[in-house]
Amino acid sequence: MAIRRVYLDHNATSPVRPEAFDAVRAAAGQAGNPSSVHAEGRRGRATVETARARVAALVQARPDQVFFTSGATEAANAVLRPGAGVAGRSLDRLVVCATEHPAVLLGHGFERERVDVVPVGPDGVIDLGRLAATLARAPGAIVAVQAANNETGVLQPLAAIRALARAADGLVVCDAVQAAGRIPCDQTALPADVVLLSSHKLGGLPGSGAVVVRNQGVSLPPPLLRGGGQERGQRAGTENVPAIAAFGVAADEASREVDGALTRTLRDRFEAELAGLAPDAVVFGAGARRLPNTSAFAIPGIAAETLVMALDLAGVSISSGSACASGKVGRSHVLEAMGVEPDLRRGAVRVSFGWNSTAQDVIMLVEALASVLDRIGTRTLSTAA
Numbered sequence: 001m002a003i004r005r006v007y008l009d010h011n012a013t014s015p016v017r018p019e020a021f022d023a024v025r026a027a028a029g030q031a032g033n034p035s036s037v038h039a040e041g042r043r044g045r046a047t048v049e050t051a052r053a054r055v056a057a058l059v060q061a062r063p064d065q066v067f068f069t070s071g072a073t074e075a076a077n078a079v080l081r082p083g084a085g086v087a088g089r090s091l092d093r094l095v096v097c098a099t100e101h102p103a104v105l106l107g108h109g110f111e112r113e114r115v116d117v118v119p120v121g122p123d124g125v126i127d128l129g130r131l132a133a134t135l136a137r138a139p140g141a142i143v144a145v146q147a148a149n150n151e152t153g154v155l156q157p158l159a160a161i162r163a164l165a166r167a168a169d170g171l172v173v174c175d176a177v178q179a180a181g182r183i184p185c186d187q188t189a190l191p192a193d194v195v196l197l198s199s200h201k202l203g204g205l206p207g208s209g210a211v212v213v214r215n216q217g218v219s220l221p222p223p224l225l226r227g228g229g230q231e232r233g234q235r236a237g238t239e240n241v242p243a244i245a246a247f248g249v250a251a252d253e254a255s256r257e258v259d260g261a262l263t264r265t266l267r268d269r270f271e272a273e274l275a276g277l278a279p280d281a282v283v284f285g286a287g288a289r290r291l292p293n294t295s296a297f298a299i300p301g302i303a304a305e306t307l308v309m310a311l312d313l314a315g316v317s318i319s320s321g322s323a324c325a326s327g328k329v330g331r332s333h334v335l336e337a338m339g340v341e342p343d344l345r346r347g348a349v350r351v352s353f354g355w356n357s358t359a360q361d362v363i364m365l366v367e368a369l370a371s372v373l374d375r376i377g378t379r380t381l382s383t384a385a
């Protein structure tokens with residue numbers, strides 16, 4: 001008999017929602033290039049524009065402020081390049097937070113000497129004093145700060161960041177990939193000039209994302225992809241209508257979940273159980289404002305791979321806090337930036353809940369964890385990377 005699997009890795013990718021599946025099927029089943037003027041083309045165009053309105057609504061923007069990309073990585077690559085500007089001024093520097101996703105840290109197009117990295121405190125929150133000092137030294141910069149961290153769920157103080165960036169004639173580009181659909185991302189909750197989004201963290205398809213230019217005064221760099229002039233010239237190439245349709249539907253569904261009520265209950269229950277099972281467990285960023293769905297922790301003496309593999313065998317999917325794209329455990333620049341000791345870092349794992357998580361999932365996770373802890377008994381950092 002197949003064991004029931006429990007998927008608790010929504011920050012890596014969230015399962016496709018049934019409503020998004022339906023949208024893919026419907027869009028894939030209709031012919032029509034959205035640029036064509038015939039009935040089929042107009043239907044494709046209508047599908048794209050409906051999705052655009054839904055994605056815009058998720059971050060309280062106007063549809064004409066959204067352009068679709070192949071994901072948040074492309075969105076970051078497209079925006080974080082020399083040539084972007086605000087109020088007619090070109091911005092020739094980039095300031096990033098140390099815990100940004102590699103899509104930002106490695107995806108930008110600035111020369112190394114034009115990039116400043118601002119540290120975070122032990123709680124994972126950006127050091128606002130250092131940000132202010134950096135901007136005083138080098139005003140007129142794009143400040144790229146994520147809303148929520150993918151490894152720890154720690155939220156950044158975007159209102160304060162934007163005030164500092166504005167006072168220094170800069171603008172804020174916010175990677176809201178993990179925040180969108182999980183916490184409110186309206187203009188007040190997520191004040192940013194440009195917002196980057198990804199569909200597959202919301203329950204849409206991978207390979208679909210968006211740039212949202214909320215501030216009218218922002219001018220983007222020349223487009224990365226040139227050709228047919230789609231997406232108002234910002235991103236050439238025939239639109240991926242099924243993926244865009246799914247993005248719109250997933251955004252719409254997720255917009256009803258931004259109170260985080262379901263995932264917060266599950267996450268808090270899990271962390272309470274964890275404290276009982278392993279009183280020496282450390283939850284990273286526990287003292288900071290965090291996403292409601294994320295729990296990043298380490299149990300001293302237990303290597304991340306050991307825990308991830310043992311839970312996988314028990315039917316529970318979680319991830320190593322420092323898993324890189326290859327799936328291997330690498331160095332977590334996030335935990336390193338937070339000053340977490342290497343031994344503890346090697347034990348970092350992440351549980352992330354989502355739209356289809358249930359109380360039963362927490363029970364299975366806790367039971368599996370309890371049996372792994374019983375079995376491991378003598379605790380060793382056997383396979384430390």
Ligand code: PLP
Nearest residue numbers: 071072073101103150177198209
């Ligand atoms: N930013 C964050 C915070 C992420 O978690 C991810 C995905 O892992 C990305 C950017 C990249 O998104 P995409 O997979 O759509 O390129």
